[in-house]
Amino acid sequence: MAYREVTSEEIMKFLGLSLLKGHIKCPKQRNLFSLSDPLHYHPIFSFIMSGRRYEQILRCLYASELEAKGETKVVKFIDMMTLNFRKIYNAGKELSLDESLLLFRGRLHFRQYIKSKKARYGIKFYELTTSDGYVLNMKMYSGKEAPEQNLGENGSKTEKLVLRLMRPYLLHGHHLFMDNYYNSVNLSQKLIDLKTHCTGTLRANRKENPVYIVKKKLKRGEHVWARKNKVYVSKWKDKRPVMMITTGQHPSIVEVSNRFGKRRQKPAEVELYNRYMSGIDRSDQLISYYSCPRKTIRWYKKVLFHLLDIAVWNAYFLYKKYKKNNASSYHYINYREELIKVMIGIHDRNIKGKDMVNQSSIYDNRRFRPSTSSAPQAVNISGTENIITGHWPEQILSRPGTAKKFAFLKCKVCTKKNIRKETSYRCKGCPDKPPLCPPCFESYHNSIDNNE
Known part of the structure; x- marks a missing residue:
């Protein structure tokens, strides 16, 4: 009922506290x-913003038109964010495309179940990233879509999805890495016609697969391949058969070493896929360490805070690469702490935690300001009790036996001004506990300081 307009400075503090959570x-x-x-x-938290104000802003948080329904509550905001991601950073040659799952167990008709993900239940995103984790484009899965006119209108749903996410990067010579959910001979041919290479694993039941490669029985270490135009399909037997598809690497056996220095023979397309496919997993891993979305029944708010985490991760990626020259000692948590200090406005103030408790500025977000003439005094000190009293309002309890819960007395400041005004509040920090209405707290304590 007492809502006031939010300023840009206040919303920045709100987002900073959300990241700190x-x-x-x-x-x-x-x-x-x-x-x-x-x-x-x-x-x-209480030094920057009152809990009631934070909850008030959180309650009204929205990113679309008020009449928006379903996925339209966040789609425009996602498109705006990803457009900024692409404008700021020019991606390298290698790109990776995969799925990401945001934990959500509430009632939602497009909630997904993915057994291989840690969250298992939640909102699914299709993400396009660089090979080292910078998020370039994303699309939220929102259920079955109506047919639309796009580059892949005659293809399967996965082909349409890949071409939609890759639309800003087609005809630029990029190399896309995907898993077997997306890959097919038909999609690889479409991408190579658009001057985009692709490499990834391949399911054996795809319609366009060469029958000879699918049915071929191999011993461990054996490697066979076939070619159609510029698309290569290969099969390699490790512990189990692995089918690969590529347009950017001629299938061949190369010698590679693992992280322990052990050397072994492996197909070149498999080694290339393992090297550049982990972009989404890397971004998801680091975002999960300090994720700010909390439990809520409003799914779109969880998506908005997830996008905030992605934006912070992308900012850290660029800051470390260009400002810190990829220094190994500069970690994600260091950047988040520096960013939060800037957002809440304490980066240029040499302030410590004890100062927030002891200094009077801790109450700046309240309607009154306490006395600064002396530090709070401890009273009633015993082995188990240590009460710190300050100039805080407390309600005046009524006498026993009366029907009213609180007693009402004349305000001390208003009485001096010949104004008849009763209040149920008094100052618990003053020795005589004078009755004061909330607007008079500041003027009363300021007059005491001046008299002293």
Whole structure:
């Protein structure tokens, strides 16, 4: 009811605190802002913003038109974000395409189950990244789609999906790496006609596969291949048969070494696929360490915070590559901490945690400002009790036996101004505990400081 407009500075602080929540494990969000809970109290949260204001902004968070339904709540925002990702960074030759799953167990008609993913249940994204993890393009799966006019209108659904994600990078000579969910002889031919190479694993039941390669029985270490135009299909027996498809590498056996230095024979297309296919897995791994999405029934808010995590990861990728020259000692957590300090406005202030507790500026987000004439004093100190009193409002309890829960007294400041105004609040930090209405707290304590 008392909502006020959000400024750009305030929304930046809100996003900074949301990122900081990814570093802290807490059972309830409000506990991070609570001054009375000694187990979960974090001074930085209430120092930057009150818990009620944070929840107010979170409640109203939205990224589309108010009448938007279903996937349209986030599709335009995703397209805007990915467009900025591509504008800022020119991708290298090698690209990888795979699926990513955002954990969500609520009721949602396009929720997916993927057994191989850690989350298993959630919202599925198709992502296009560089070989080292920078996210370039993405599409959220939102159920069965109506037929649309695009580059792959005569192909399968997976072909349409790959061509849609690769649309900004076709005809530029890129090399795309995909797993067997997407690959087929027909798709590889389409991509090579668009001056784009592809390499990846291949399912044996694809219609265009060469029958000789599919039915060929191999012993361990054997390698066979066949060619159709510029598309190569190969089969190699390791512990089990592995089928590969490529247009960017002639099938051959090469000698490679693993991370332990052990050398062995392996097909060149398999070695190339293993080297450049891990971009999505790398970005998902690092994002999961400090993920800010929390449990919510509103799926689109979880997607928005997931996009925030992806944006921070991309920013870290560029900052480390061009500002830190890929320094091995500069980690993702270091960048996040520096970024959060800038977003919440404390990067240029030499402020410590104890200062947030002791200094009066901790109450700047309140409607009143406490007295700064002296530090809070400890009273009623015993072996198990240490109460720190300050200039805080408390409600005046009514006398026993009355029907009212709280008592109402004349405000001390308003009475001096000949204004009749009653209030149920008083200052618990002052010795005489004067009754004060909330607007009079600041003026009353300022007058005490001036008299002293």
